[in-house]
Amino acid sequence: MSEQRIVTASREISAAPEAIFELIADPARQPEWDGNDNLGEAPTGQRVSAVGDVFRMVLTKGSVRENHVVEFEEGRRIAWKPAPEGEQPPGHLWRWEVEPLGEGLTRVTHTYDWTALTDEKRMAKARATTAENLRASLDRLAQHVQS
Secondary structure: OOOOOEEEEEEEEOOOHHHHHHHHHOHHHHHHHOOOOOEEEOOOOOOOOOOOOEEEEEEOOOOEEEEEEEEEEOOOEEEEEEEEOOOOOOOOEEEEEEEEEEOOEEEEEEEEEOOOOOOHHHHHHHHHOOHHHHHHHHHHHHHHHHO
16 A cells, blocks of 8 residues: 555635735744644745745744745745755645635645655654644634634
C-alpha cells in the first residue's frame, strides 16, 4: 500500500474571499489562526504578492523558517515551501486556495503536500499532519474572519 502524501481539508466560510485571502497572505496574521499551534510570530510588512517572495516565520519552539512562495494568484491561491533559515526547502509544500461561491460565501481549501519531501528527519512530522490539523486552521480562520 502506498503512503498518502497529500493531505487536504476544505470548508465554506461566510466571508468575502478578499478578507480571507488577506489573512492568509499576511504572515504576521497567520499565528492568530494557525490550527497546528506551530507558528509563533512573523515580522510585519511581509505581505506576499508574487511567486519568488520569501517570508520569515518564527515557530513556537523558536526556530526560524524561510517560506519560499512557489504559487501565487492574488485573491485565489498561495503556496510556499518552508525551509530552515539559510537552507533550501526540503520539499514539502503548504497551499491555500480561495474560491468565491457567491455573495459573502467562500470555499477555502488547505493542502499539505509532502510528495517531494527528501529530509528523513521531517518524515515523522509530515506523517503526523492530518486533515484534522488542516481543518483546525480552516475553523480558526473562519472564526477570525467571521467575527
